[in-house]
Amino acid sequence: MELFNYFRSSASYRVRIGLALKGLDYTYRPVHLAKGEQHGESYAAVSATRLVPLLVDGELRLHQSLAILEYLDETHPEPPLLPRDPAERARVRALAMDIACEIHSLNNTRVLRFLVKDLGLSDEDKLRWYRHWVESGLVTLDAQLAQAPARYACGDLPGLVDCVLVPQVFNAQRFDCRLDHVPQVMRVFDACMALPAFDKTQPKYCPDAE
Amino acid sequence: MELFNYFRSSASYRVRIGLALKGLDYTYRPVHLAKGEQHGESYAAVSATRLVPLLVDGELRLHQSLAILEYLDETHPEPPLLPRDPAERARVRALAMDIACEIHSLNNTRVLRFLVKDLGLSDEDKLRWYRHWVESGLVTLDAQLAQAPARYACGDLPGLVDCVLVPQVFNAQRFDCRLDHVPQVMRVFDACMALPAFDKTQPKYCPDAE
Structure with missing residues (x-):
């Protein structure tokens, strides 16, 4: 997996924690928000929203940190991020x-x-x-x-x-x-x-x- | 079920649609946001956040419209609001x-x-x-x-x-x-x-x- 993110982005940090709790490896792809790299052509090629974080898992490109965390929880259930009830x-x-x-x-x-x-x-x-x-x-x-x-x-x-x-x-x-x-x-x-x-x-x- | 909501609240309308798609009956409890009723004591007694919508289902009090819609989908799976994959x-x-x-x-x-x-x-x-x-x-x-x-x-x-x-x-x-x-x-x-x-x-x- 690859995570497009920015060190200071709070939403990026959420996903870094989730990946770490699950023990999942990934390649760190920095997107410098303060320099406006999210508006550049290279990021536009992978991201429809120009927001970080963005998780790439095979063919999939997922955005919105909470949606990414729920996806990780559904595809890698242990340890769980959400209860069952x-x-x-x-x-x-x-x-x-x-x-x-x-x-x-x-x-x-x-x-x-x-x-x-x-x-x-x-x-x-x-x-x-x-x-x-x-x-x-x-x-x-x-x-x-x-x-x-x-x-x-x-x-x-x-x-x-x-x-x-x-x-x-x-x-x-x-x-x-x-x-x-x-x-x-x-x-x-x-x-x-x-x-x-x-x-x-x-x-x-x-x-x-x- | 009871739904505390406001006619003009966009987040309230989301839940009204979800309940209707599921064919679920509920009691409509109006909270007049423009008049500030969400800050009154009677709403404080049911809502920790003072936001609408709030769904009451038995002992449960649920807030945040997307969390409510996911709850409805998990407890009343048909017709589904989310795909399976x-x-x-x-x-x-x-x-x-x-x-x-x-x-x-x-x-x-x-x-x-x-x-x-x-x-x-x-x-x-x-x-x-x-x-x-x-x-x-x-x-x-x-x-x-x-x-x-x-x-x-x-x-x-x-x-x-x-x-x-x-x-x-x-x-x-x-x-x-x-x-x-x-x-x-x-x-x-x-x-x-x-x-x-x-x-x-x-x-x-x-x-x-x-």
Whole structure:
């Protein structure tokens, strides 16, 4: 398999964790988002959306990190990223989407660029926007984690929510967001970071890290 | 089952379509987002996130529309919303998330409110923001639909992507977005709207429609 990704991309990091949890090897293909490589012709030849991450598995080209993680879970079931029970699976997916849709989607590179370049927002207002969604979104997540505390986000093994939570905390730290108000999130983050699958795949260890 | 939702909420409409495709009965519970009812105590008692839609199924309370639709598909498999093959399932999920994460997340009510009330954007700039994500996001979707044209978004039966595509087109029309540049999207939209599951659940027929 090949993973087209960017060291700092939160969605890319999710998939790196998932691949590591499954013990799957892959070739790392860097796409430098800050330099705009995703808009170049060579990436257009493999990606219809110009987004990262993109997983190539034989003839298949898969995008959207959560869809990729579900695909990996269906094709390599052990260890599982999602529980078996439909109600528990729904809770896991909902928590993952609380981060992916309600926080991260609002704060990715192209969105921040549009706010500044096209709408003329100041850097200060851009940061206010960024922190608002991270800090309020993580409060909602924290409250839900507190309803069913476990070693990891949703049980005694790391899974889909952890793959999404850890990169979001990395982003929050990079933008100096408040995190002292979300103790459940940080407890899960620390538990995950003690595992090689989360630690060894973090941005600073990527081949394209700066 | 009970569905807490709002007639105009795109994510709510997705679930109404899914329930209708499955032929499932439910009690319609309106939550008036424009009046701020999601922040009231009565909704806080059932919803941890204060978002709609929320599906109540016995003891279960499920949020996030895509997680709800996957739950319905797992607990009521016929007719299926997702194909069986893992690669095809991944494509379906990715296209659904191309709308849910890359378009809709940026344009929901609370995001637009933050842009205007907290960041002081003009109504004109708010519209520019809205249309940018809709019009560019649908182009990406259109190109992907063109790669494997079918009666509906991903095959000869309506499924998950159609549940997300149709409400997004409704939103686009409400905000006068350009749609003449996405012929595949509009072809699928028209095919869906010929079906009662999409037509009868549309905003204007909801009990709380204005």
